């Protein structure tokens with residue numbers, strides 16, 4: 066799905082050669098400041114690399130229309146963006162961008178419930194906790210049904226039990242719909258549990274690529 070060759074971004078990241086396969090769960094691990102977020106941002110062209118080549122479906126990323134690319138490859142940022150307003154508005158806002166038909170309320174509720182979030186669609190998001198915001202933002206990107214999901218520490222604010230529920234749902238969704246997931250996590254344990262490929266970053270360099278047999 067993605068291939069990278071000699072990709073250099075400032076003195077932050079330098080990737081000699083790397084492939085991210087379609088229909089796979091790839092986890093990116095590494096210490097704080099190792100370049101994980103930078104790596105994800107490169108994949109949907111949120112930042113520009115100075116040299117090297119990134120291909121998405123065999124086409125140079127720089128030749129692709131950025132808006133089109135970001136309809137297929139959606140990044141959930143490390144700090145989720147929640148807009149002032151209701152739950153419903155926050156769930157639908159991504160879909161307006163992706164030009165897809167708005168789902169019925171029932172669908173919105175079901176997606177929220179699968180994220181272990183039990184709020185009303187008319188509730189205001191002002192008072193949501195960090196973990197609730199994280200789950201609402203995750204529900205929003207899953208409703209957009211992208212081909213590739215780039216998740217940046219999507220469960221960092223959640224307790225262990227909620228992490229299991231939320232990631233269990235994300236994994237099922239990816240497998241059942243033949244999607245591609247690239248997930249950043251600081252937890253090697255989590256990466257070992259769910260990743261089919263684990264990429265380790267250290268100080269802006271790829272120091273490990275591990276293939277894990279399907280469980």
Ligand SMILES: Nc1ncnc2c1ncn2[C@@H]1O[C@H](COP(=O)(O)OP(=O)(O)OP(=O)(O)O)[C@@H](O)[C@H]1O
Nearest residue numbers: 075077095096097098099100101102103104143251
């Ligand atoms: N646009 C930029 N220009 C210059 N330096 C940057 C830029 N973006 C990030 N950096 C630096 O690059 C390094 C890697 O940042 P990045 O956000 O990718 O780390 P990370 O692995 O995601 O860390 P964390 O686990 O804390 O989120 C940091 O030292 C950061 O300050």
Ligand SMILES: [Mg+2]
Nearest residue numbers: 101102103143
């Ligand atoms: Mg980060």
